[in-house]
Amino acid sequence: MLKVQNLCAGYGPVQVLWDINLAVPARKVVCVVGRNGVGKSTLLNTIAGLADRRSGALCLSGESITQLSTAQRARSGIGYVPQQREICPDLTVEENLLVPIYALGLEPAKLSAVYGRFARLKERRYQVAGSLSGGERKLLAFARVMLCSPKIFLIDEPTEGLMPSAVVEISGLIARCREEGAAVLLVEQNLQVIEAVADRIHLMNSGRIELTLDKFDEAQIVKYLGV
Amino acid sequence: MEIVTSQLANGVVVGTTIALTALGLTLIFGIMHIVNLAHGEFYALGAYFTWVAYSLLNKFWVSAAIGIVATAIIGAALLMIFYDKLKGAGPLRWALLTLGFGYVLRELMQLVFGTDFKLVAPPLEGTIPWAGGVYRIAVTVAGLLLILALALFLKKSRYGVLIRAIANNRDAAALVGVSTKTIYTWVALISAGLAGAAGAFMLPVTSAYPTMGLEIMIMAFVVVVVGGMGNIQGALIASLLAGLAQSLLTLIVEPTVATIIVLVAFMLVLVVRREGLQKLW
Numbered sequence: 216m217l218k219v220q221n222l223c224a225g226y227g228p229v230q231v232l233w234d235i236n237l238a239v240p241a242r243k244v245v246c247v248v249g250r251n252g253v254g255k256s257t258l259l260n261t262i263a264g265l266a267d268r269r270s271g272a273l274c275l276s277g278e279s280i281t282q283l284s285t286a287q288r289a290r291s292g293i294g295y296v297p298q299q300r301e302i303c304p305d306l307t308v309e310e311n312l313l314v315p316i317y318a319l320g321l322e323p324a325k326l327s328a329v330y331g332r333f334a335r336l337k338e339r340r341y342q343v344a345g346s347l348s349g350g351e352r353k354l355l356a357f358a359r360v361m362l363c364s365p366k367i368f369l370i371d372e373p374t375e376g377l378m379p380s381a382v383v384e385i386s387g388l389i390a391r392c393r394e395e396g397a398a399v400l401l402v403e404q405n406l407q408v409i410e411a412v413a414d415r416i417h418l419m420n421s422g423r424i425e426l427t428l429d430k431f432d433e434a435q436i437v438k439y440l441g442v
Numbered sequence: 443m444e445i446v447t448s449q450l451a452n453g454v455v456v457g458t459t460i461a462l463t464a465l466g467l468t469l470i471f472g473i474m475h476i477v478n479l480a481h482g483e484f485y486a487l488g489a490y491f492t493w494v495a496y497s498l499l500n501k502f503w504v505s506a507a508i509g510i511v512a513t514a515i516i517g518a519a520l521l522m523i524f525y526d527k528l529k530g531a532g533p534l535r536w537a538l539l540t541l542g543f544g545y546v547l548r549e550l551m552q553l554v555f556g557t558d559f560k561l562v563a564p565p566l567e568g569t570i571p572w573a574g575g576v577y578r579i580a581v582t583v584a585g586l587l588l589i590l591a592l593a594l595f596l597k598k599s600r601y602g603v604l605i606r607a608i609a610n611n612r613d614a615a616a617l618v619g620v621s622t623k624t625i626y627t628w629v630a631l632i633s634a635g636l637a638g639a640a641g642a643f644m645l646p647v648t649s650a651y652p653t654m655g656l657e658i659m660i661m662a663f664v665v666v667v668v669g670g671m672g673n674i675q676g677a678l679i680a681s682l683l684a685g686l687a688q689s690l691l692t693l694i695v696e697p698t699v700a701t702i703i704v705l706v707a708f709m710l711v712l713v714v715r716r717e718g719l720q721k722l723w
Contacts, residue, residue, distance in 0.1 A: 265613055285616040295617050303610040306603070314607045315618035317600045359618050 216241045216398040217262070217367050222271035224261040230269060231257040233422045237400075239367060244389060244399040244412045249419035250441045255402040256298060258419075259369045262400070263295040264288045276366060290319065294365025298372045298402075301356035304345030308336055311344050311355055315362040329358050350381030357388055367398040374405045386411050404440060406433065444572055449689045451574040451582075455647070457685020458585035459640045464662040464669070464677040465589065466636035471671050473609045473629045476521065477537040480544035482659025483551075484634045488513040488641025489650035490551060493560045496645075502565035506642040510635050513642075517634020522627055544655070552652040560650040581643045588639055589678060592632070596674075601628055661701070664708045684708070 222235040231254045239245045247255050260266035262273060264285035273281045280288050289295075302311050312326055330337035333354055339347065344355060353373055360368065370389065374382040382405065389412050392399055403409050409416065410431045418426040418439040428435060467481045492502075492509030499505055520543055528535060564577035596602040607615040608625050616622060640658070641650075648654065665684050669676025684704050691700035 263617060284621075285613070286619050286621045289617055289619040297613070297617070300611055301614060303607045303614050305610045306606060310603050310606070313603050314615060314620060317604055318615075318619040318621070359614075363618055 216276060217400065218272075218274040219258075219262065220272045220274070222258075222261065222273070223269040224257060224266050224271075225269065226257070226266055231266075231422050232261065235271070235424055237417055237424065239398040239400045241366075241398050242393055242396055243414040244393050244401055246409050246413040246416045247400065247402045247419055247424075248404070248409065248416055248436055249439050253419045254422040255419055256371050257422075259295060259297070259371050259400065259402060262288075262369055263293055263297075265295075286318075289363055289365075292364075292366030293369065294360040294363055294367065294397075295369040296353070296356045296360050296371065296373060298375065302344045302352055302359065304343070306344055307341055308344050308347070308355060309340040311359055312336070312362065315359055319363060321362065325362055329362060332361075333358050350377050350384070353377065353381070353385060354388075357385075361392075365397060367400060368392050369400050371402045372404060373401075374403065374408055382408065406436065409436065446690075446693065447572040448574040449693055450686065451572075451578065453686035453689030454682065455574075455578045455582050455585075455685070456689055457682035458582050458589075459644050460658065460661050460665055460685055461589060461678050461681035462585055462636045462640035462643075463658050464665045464681050465592065465674060466633035467662050468666045468669070468671065468674060468677040469629060469636075470521075470633040471533075471666070472673070473605060474521075474626050475533055475536075476540070477533045478521070478540045478633070479537055479659070480517075480520070480540040480547060481633070481637055482655035482657075482662065483544045483547040484513050484517045484637035484655070485641040485644075485658050486551060486650065486652065486655035487516065487547065488638030489645045489648075489654060490555055490560070490641075491638070492642040492645050493555075493562060493650050496562050502562065502646070506639075506645075509642040509645075510638045513638025514631045514635030517637070518627060518630035521630045521634075522623075525623065525626060544659075548652055548655065555650070555652070557652060560645075562646050562649070564646040577646060581647070585640070585643060588636070592636070593674070601625070605629060660705070664705055668708045668711055680708075 217239040219235055219237045223230060223232055225231040235258060237245065247258060249255055257266050261268055264283065268281065272279060275292055280291055280293070283291060303314065312329055315321065316323060316325055335351060336355060336358055339351065347355060373385045377385065386408050389399055389401065401412065413431065416428040416436065417424045418428070418435065420439060426435065463481065463485050467478060470476050470478050488509050491512040492505045495505035495508040496502060524539060528539065564575065566577040566580050568576045570576060570579060596606060604615070604620050604625055605628065607620060608622060612622060661684060665680035666677050669680035688700050688704050691703055
């Protein structure tokens with residue numbers, strides 16, 4: 216589904232990622248784990264087109280997306296839920312959901328389908344999105360991206376700072392994305408979530424992938440998390 | 443008493459004209475982060491294009507529509523040609539570039555149309571007691587309707603939602619497929635079109651002359667800063683305040699002195715409240 220080959224990237228003059236290679240097949244959840252500042256979010260930002268790629272290639276379903284803009288990547292099937300600034304806080308919940316519907320020319324009926332799936336968003340449809348709780352903001356960010364029917368979800372630390380009930384809800388959503396046929400590239404530090412959803416785990420340090428695990432190994436993961 | 447009410451009516455006309463120009467300016471800054479120092483020249487272009495169309499067709503409202511559309515297209519083209527090249531550039535680089543655009547446009551207008559005043563008779567004759575000329579009232583109504591249409595467009599329309607999404611969080615909008623270039627083109631068209639509309643409407647009032655853009659630009663810039671950069675409501679209120687103050691002051695002082703007093707008053711507001719008056723509304 217997604218192939219990242221020899222990717223080097225960063226922001227302006229600062230290089231953050233060095234020679235990253237990974238693949239995320241359909242119906243799999245691939246986790247990227249590492250301490251804060253090792254380049255996990257930069258990896259997702261680069262795939263989504265928000266950080267500067269220096270070299271390397273990105274392919275989605277066999278097609279190169281390396282030269283596409285962020286919006287074109289979203290239209291090609293990249294669905295990114297960033298850790299922060301993931302919604303438009305001054306717009307209402309409904310307007311946030313209308314943005315992908317209008318941008319992609321989707322059927323307005325899709326809005327009802329989203330409300331059927333996320334009842335809490337329907338309750339708060341006329342509320343300004345910036346006033347939502349952390350968990351509700353994440354749900355809104357997921358719902359916006361789900362409207363685009365992406366081939367792959369890029370999800371950056373979705374459970375950070377959330378209450379345990381919201382963590383369970385978000386983990387369920389990730390598992391459901393996989394069941395519905397999408398690939399998932401997940402940056403996560405919560406061990407329970409990693410154990411519950413990950414099919415493969417890449418351990419990152421200093422902008423490089425140092426180790427890849429095909430099954431959950433708490434000792435190794437804890438070493439790379441530095442806890 | 444009648445002279446005061448007619449000056450009040452005149453103030454609303456001037457305020458509406460400043461508002462149309464200032465709204466375009468604040469829209470393009472709020473959404474594209476461009477400090478457009480050529481914006482006043484779009485106002486002048488609107489007046490000149492309307493004058494050219496009127497010379498050929500002799501129908502004012504059709505000519506005004508042609509003037510507005512032509513200004514919107516040329517203004518947006520000027521900005522969008524450089525958009526890719528200056529992607530990610532800060533407001534200072536845009537300010538310098540548009541300062542150059544403005545200078546070139548002003549000189550071109552002078553070269554093509556000369557320095558004399560281009561006059562067009564008002565399409566509506568007569569006066570209404572206590573309120574002034576019929577045409578001025580019609581211009582005020584048309585300007586306010588345009589502003590209302592813009593507000594409704596931004597609030598209710600498909601493109602309005604996408605424009606507000608980009609203004610609020612550009613990345614979050616792009617991540618769900620919003621093409622910034624398409625939206626910026628719309629914003630540039632609307633922005634230049636609003637200035638063109640102000641110029642077209644004022645043609646029978648002030649006539650067209652090469653420095654008219656520079657004059658309104660100064661006032662529009664000040665009201666945008668006082669109203670809060672990127673704040674549409676603030677720009678509208680500050681414009682109407684400026685227009686009314688300027689017109690009423692002309693009852694007791696020369697028009698030039700009235701303009702100076704209004705500008706100094708607005709500058710004092712900025713000295714006292716650096717963020718302008720935006721938190722008051």
